Amino acid sequence: MKSLVLPGLKENKGSSPFRLMIQAKEAVKKELYYLCQEQDGKFDESLQRDLDFWLLTFRSEFFTRRYPEYIAQLILHSNELIRRLEWQISINSKKRHLTFVVTPTLMTSPFSSKNIIGCILGIQLDSSSEMISRKGVQAALGSCCMDLEMLDTFYNHNPHSSSIHIFYFEAGYQEDNAKHPVNLPRFRRSFLKEIEARIQVLVPPLFMQRNEEEVMRNLLILRREISSIQDIPQVIVLYDNHNHHEITFTVLLVRVKKSGDYCVLDLLRLSKENENYMEGQVYLLGNFSKGNFIEGNVFQIRLKDISRFQRKNASIDYNLSRKKIIECLQSGLGEVRDYNGGMFLKQDERLKELKKLFPEITKSYPEFLENFFYSISPIEKQATLPIELFKVLFELFHKLFLETQVNFFTEICDSKLIITLKSEDEKELCRNEEQFFNDESLYKKIISSKWSYGDFLFKGFILCFDTISHLQDYENKFREWITQNSVQNSPRKKILHINNDFIQFDFDPRIGGTNESIAINKLLFDGLTRIDKKGETVLSCAHSYDLSSDRKTYTFHLKELYWSNGQPLTADDFEYAWKKILSPEFETRFAYLFYLILNAKEAKEGKTSLNEVGIKALNKKILVVQIKHPAPYFLELLAHSLFSPVNSDVDRKDPSWSSGRNDNFVCNGPFKLKKSPRPFYEFELERNPYYWNRKELALDGISISNVNSQKALEMFKNGELDWLGPPFGIAKLEFSKFDAELCIQSTSKVFWYCFNVHSFPLSNIKIREALFYLVNRKKMIQGIQGRNEPAYSPLPKEHTFFSSSNYSTIENQKKAFQCFHEGLKELGVSQKSFLPLRIIYPDNEAFYKISKHLKDQIENCLGIQCSLVGVNYGEFFERMATGDFEIGAMRWVSWVNDPIYTLEIFKNKNEKMNFVNWENIDYQFLIDKAQHEENQEERKKILSQAEKILIDNFVVLSLFYGEDYFLKIPDLITPNTSSLGVIDLSLIDFVSRSFP
Incomplete structure (x- = not known):
């Protein structure tokens, strides 16, 4: 063993x-x-x-x-x-x-x-x-x-x-x-x-009408079935609800009560059936002779021991439990007539017919169809309404649900007028109904429907008129009134429509480090600080902060904060989330962002207890953070989504809370996830009613689809998308065709190729130097869309201390050839025996083009072979992290406006993001010195020296500085970006225009 x-x-x-x-x-x-x-x-x-x-x-x-x-x-x-x-x-x-x-x-x-x-x-x-x-x-x-x-x-x-x-x-x-x-x-x-x-299988909600009007109507229907003193009781049985212990049915019973007869509930309680019989109402509906009355009864029967009616899958066998109700009535009253028993069988058949007509909706959104079906009133119409009318009515509801800018639809079918309405405001629906659907002298109301799904309430009617001209007149008047009313009283919500090109978001801010995950988490979560409309770092969850005299201890005072479920958010939630990231067993690639905090790195490596980390909630409103050395960029760093709080109660009970859309998904940002996005949309975001700064939000929601890039481009052309491209998508060459809508955004992106310095032959500095000098960067970026500039340093353009003038011999193929042969001599190999170099890259169009250019230039200049390996992001990152590569493409983005953020990555070779596996004692000394230097001019000199060491060791082949380009409609106002080009979509607004 x-x-x-x-x-x-x-x-x-x-x-x-x-x-x-x-x-x-x-x-x-x-x-x-x-x-x-x-x-x-x-x-x-x-x-x-x-x-x-x-x-x-x-x-x-x-x-x-x-x-x-x-x-x-x-x-x-x-x-x-x-x-x-x-x-x-x-x-x-x-x-x-x-x-x-x-x-x-x-x-x-x-x-x-x-x-x-x-x-x-x-x-x-x-x-x-x-x-x-x-x-x-x-x-x-x-x-x-x-x-x-x-x-x-x-x-x-x-x-x-x-x-x-x-x-x-x-x-x-x-x-x-x-x-x-x-x-x-x-x-x-x-x-x-x-x-x-x-x-x-959970029991679908049965939307049976329970109002007084409906009850009386059903009692009168049963009353008409009583024609002589000998007639047996007439019964309608309606499902009400159930819990873990019992099922409740409402019973409407009409009988002939003779002189001396016991009341119905007394007779039932005297029977052998040991169920719960709940008091209700008794109505006098007429009489045959002295002492013989026609009596209406409305009451409830609660069936105990629910397990008798559960299937193997724990769902309720509705027919079996209903049959038991009839047995209870017969045990206490003798023979009764189940008035709607046959109707329920027909009702079930009709629902199956409807499901066959809409297989995709049945599969993806079964509750949507069932809620609609069981809302039809009068109830017998669920079994008798012609299937064609069912089909058209449901299609209108479904179409209405998908629409964000329309709140009603009408259609004429079989000489009948079908009307559907939608609103988030029940008062608005009632107002519309009072205005147009109370005067039945103009029409005959065949059915009505009232139900809800997600955040919307729906009402529908099928109306029959004497003549087609009356129908058309009524429809025109209705359209005119509802349109005018909507313009005046129901402003259209500002919904931003975007498309997600990527497979999936990480909704847990502690592990979401991709650009798209960061963007979505900034909408859902809020940290101590945030980047405002001017692109500046401002306090967000923090009301204020105190900084110690040595500038190493921050004491944050929190605002009055709440989670999206209404639960108070405290300093403990910040401490819990951050320390969870720093616990050794927690898997995240981005813990290094926290290493500025005292003892954070040591705790992540298991060398010290989490209690020793410089993060402490003194009480519910005060969070103290100790850092290792003064850092002018610390407040900006805290604006990153990785520093968001997490609801500690929820995370302890359900560690996988971020993968679902249930009540356990709680956030504290400007928006929250809708539990039931509309069909077609992958995710929908709505305003978080508990967000501290909700009054400043312009958008009411964000709808995110997930279609391929070609379909997304068509949708943008058709006005179905407001934004296309980064951060939720990849920029396409086709974007250049949209002059008015194309936006180019400066960013902190720099494109590299990492050299694995532990991999033969790139372990030789001369071979790396040859690759650095041979690349014609200007030629390489000619085929890449955007205003790109050649780069000679791993640092972003905003942070580098060097320019091309420092390297007069850069892009010198003669020097590259010389360095290459010097390297061959040091390695003891010949050009002929030189093994092909493997260039790996994330498999997308832009990286392929860049890598193909690099391959061609290496082969043409040095006369050696290269192979291109395009892999998915997951495999690419794994191979880079494990050192299974020779040359690897990389698009680096600085998350902090300070050169040290990028330079620190190369400090220790065991750092997860240090893919080149390089470290240098002199370089480490300079980085440590810069971290503790308070004189900013002197600090810049030190960082400049460190950058020079990094460049002169040729561990990274810097290529060019990139820009983001995306499409947006002209009516969309975007805020000023941060100094690094980050856009917070929660700050977007539409220009002033009517939203009818």
Whole structure:
């Protein structure tokens, strides 16, 4: 049996648990990368995101008690299951897709080990109306009759908040059967059968009318069924609600009450049926003779012990529970007539017909269709309304839901007028109804509909008129009035429409370091400081701050702040979020941003306790932050989204809160995520009612679609998008065709090629120097759109102390050729035996063009071969971080307006972002000296010296300074950007114009 020592690591009795945790996670990453290589697979972005999710989700003991090889295999299986399900769904979206992988393994401890079975279940669920619980998995496992018991481990992964769910759990052998291996194929087949039967289907809301008018109308309908003193009671049974313990039905019952008869509830309570009978109302509806009355009763019956009516999947069997109501009535009253019993069967058939007409909506938004269907009144029309009218009415509602600028639609079908209305204001809907739908002398109202979905309320009517001319006159008057009323009283909301080119956002600000994730998190979260409309750093969550005399201790006083769920936000939430990033077991690539804080780096490396870190909440309103040395850029650094707070209560209870759109997703920024975005939109943002500065916001919301670049360009042409390109997309050459809409934005971007100084032959400085001198930068950037400038330093244009005039021999191919041959001599190799250089780059059009230019120039000048390797972002970053490259393309962005931000990356070779694996003692001395130098002029001289060392060691091939270019409609006002070119979309506004 394997020892518990991690691969490549020695057991160290003095190692801290945090250090062991880091080693275990690093070992998992390496194993996963090796697995991908062995299977000729790509370490792409989706696998990187799955890796990040599982490393963040698994508890610490999970890593210490299972082998890295097994965990890596588990993560790979999870990723493969997601891909398989996505493919199966694309082939047949109507079928239920399940897949199940089981792997025997060991769960270890210092003194023993235990045989277990690791199980990964992949399943397609309707996220809004279906679920699988831990209890359901446990029951399915028990029904397999394999003598297995479920262990404590249970995790759920819902990638992209889609219909695909991945469950990981573990099963152990029961004591008496530990020596008997399980028949895995049989177990797999049996479990899949059992778990499918335990998918919990939530009961759809049945929007039955309960107002007095509806009750009386139904009682009068039943009254007409009583024609003699011998007639049996007539009954309408309506579902009301249910909870974990009981189901409630409302009963409308009309009977002949003879002299001396007991009241209905007394008769029911005397029966053998032991249910709860709730008092209601009794109406006198007429009489036959003296002492014989026609009596109407309205009351509730609550069925106890809900488990009697639950299916295997825990959903309610509505027909079975309704049948029980009839049995209760018959037990107490004798024979009764179920007036709407047959109608419910027809109603179910009609709903199935409707679902067949709209398969995509049924699959993606089943509640939308069901809410509509059950809202139809009178209730019998749900079973009898012609399907064509159903279809047109629903299509109008669906179209209305998708529209952001329209609040009504009308259509004529089968000589009937169909009207649909939408509003977020119930009073507005009632006002419209009072104005136009109360005078039934003009028409006959066939049906009405009132329901809600997401943030919207809907009303609809189907009206019948004597003549077509009356219908047309009425429609014209309605259109005229509703349009005028909307212009005067219902201003159109300012909604910004943008498109997301990327696969997914990281909604957890602690790990969201890509440009698009930073942009979205600045909309959802707010830090102590923020960049304002003028591009300057201002206080945001902080009301004020005090700075110590040595300029190393900041005491922040917070405003009155709240989370989007109304819960108070305190200084503890800041301390919790920041220290979570600095805990060794927390996976993030961006912890280095916090290393300015006292003991932050030491805590991340497991060398000191988090209690020693210079972050402390003194009380709910005061946060104290200690930094290692004075830093004039510290307040600007705090404006980055990574320094956002996180709701500590939610994060402790649900570490995966950022992957869902439920009540656990709470934020504190200008906007919040809508739980139910409209069809077509990937995400929708709405104003956060608890944001401290909400009165200054101009936008009411942001709608984010996710279509391919060609479709997005068409949408922009058609006026369906207001903004196209960075930060949520990639700039395209086609943008240049839009003169009036094209915007060019200065940024801090600089394009590099990193040299791996530990990789042969780039370990030789002469070879690197040759590559530095041979590149014709001006020629290279000719094919790249934008006003790009050649770069000779790794620092952004705003921060560099050098210009091309310092290097009169730059772009000198003769010198490059000379350096190259000097390097060959030092290495002891010939030009012919020189191995091809591999150039890797993120797989997109711009990087390919740049890399192709570099390849051609190297081959033409030096006479050696190069190969181009374009990979997805996830694989690219992994290969750069692990040193599996020779030359790697990079687009660097400074997040702070200070040269030291970029220079510090190269200080230590073990820094995660130091891809070149280079360090230099003299360079380190200068960086340390600059950090403590208070005289700004002297500090600039020191940083200039450090930059020169970096350039003269040729660890980075700087190419050019880049710009962002994007499309926006002329009516859109953008704020001034920060000095680094960052745009805060929450500050955007539309020019003054009417929004009808």
